[in-house]
Every structure is written in C-alpha cells, then in structure tokens.
Amino acid sequence: IKEADIIIYDRLANPEILDMAKKDVKLIYVGKEDGRHSVPQDEINEIIYQSALKYETVVRLKGGDPFVFGRGGEEAIYLYDRDIKFEIIPGITSSVSVPAYAGIPVTHRGVTTSFRVVTGHETPNKKISQVEWQTFLNDETIVFLMGFHNIKLITRKLMSLGKRPDYPCAVISKGTTPDQEVVTGTLETIVELSKDMPTPAIIVVGEVVKLRDKIKWFEA
DSSP: OTTOSEEEEOOOSOGGGGGGSOTTOEEEEOOEETTEESSOHHHHHHHHHHHHHHOSOEEEEOSSOTTSSSOHHHHHHHHHTTTOOOOOOOOOOHHHHHHHHTTOOSOBTTTBSOEEEEESSOOTTOSSOOOOGGGTTSSOEEEEESOGGGHHHHHHHHHHTTOOTTOEEEEEESTTSTTOEEEEEETTTHHHHTTTOOSSEEEEESGGGGGHHHHOOSOO
16 A cells, blocks of 8 residues: 555545555545445446556555455456456455454354355346355354345345244444444344444344354444
C-alpha cells in the first residue's frame, strides 16, 4: 500500500488502511454496498488492466480474502489472459474473523468439527441454484456471507428441510469494527430480532452460537 501508485479498493472494514498510502496516490473506489455494484465487475477488470499498463505499482485492495467470494480469481485470470504479471496476498476471510470478534468459534471440540461458508446472494442469472441446501442438515456451522437481505428465505429454507425452529442463529453487523452489533436467536426468531441491523452483516447458524455468552470479548 505504501508503494502503490494507484489503489483500486472495495468497501473496507477499516478505511484508515488507506492512510498508509502515499500522498499523491490515485484512489478509485469500486466497492459494493447492500447488493449494489458501484462499478460492474467487467469494468473493474478493465480498470485494473489499464492501470497496470499506465502505473508501475497497482494495488487491488479488497476486504477479507480475495478468493472467498471476492472475485479475485476472475480478476487474476483477466490479467493473465493479457500477459500482466501479478502477486496475490491472502487476507483473513470475514467468515472466520467476524464470528471470532463476536465470540463465536466456527468449530469447537464436542460441538462441531466442521464449518461451511456459503454465499447468501447467488448470481441472479443462474437458472439453478448451486447451493446444496439438502446437505445442511448435519451439525456443522454454516456461515452465510452477503445473505442478510435474504435472511427470511435462508431461515425458511433451512426449517423446511428439517432444521429445528429453535436451532441457534446469529447476525453480526459491521463485524470487527467499533460499530459491531450482534444479535442471537433461533431460525424462527432471528428475522424479527435482526430487522433493524445495518449492513454489511453475516449470518451464522449452528450450536456454536451458544458459546458466545462465555466467549464474547470485543463488545463492552
């Protein structure tokens, strides 16, 4: 970031990261908020490419990990196809960091030995969903990213497949920031409990949610 001539950045957990950049750095915001794309992905790809032709050091800055629902793979392939060299720096995915800040471990001995990260907002033009809902009936933790606006659909779908209405669930808004909010409930109650929460927010479903009472540490 300190060496960048141009930074093409998303909606960040902490915008103060940009304060590390040079005074004369060029900043281009291409983030997505509440399901709205400020810039279409095809245009983002081209902005990165054209920037690479013009500037010596280009930084594409994302929140979380670029390869976990971050479309980083698409951007990398776009550059590869145009003979542009690049370096990928992994990040900490919000599917793990945000629950941790809420005091919810995604795995816990004696409770669950696995967790799954699922998009809560599939591409609208898909004819068939790629989410294998019928496999969600075991006790693994499920973390839904980008799914808050579909929370009613998600909870109803899980209950229709056999998940108990009283199965633990949490919504974490603005996780890891000073404005973090956490609401816990069940599949049956979480929609009403979280209706006024701001985005971005993630949904955590699983018995591990109950551990928050003892592990929560970030909130006063």
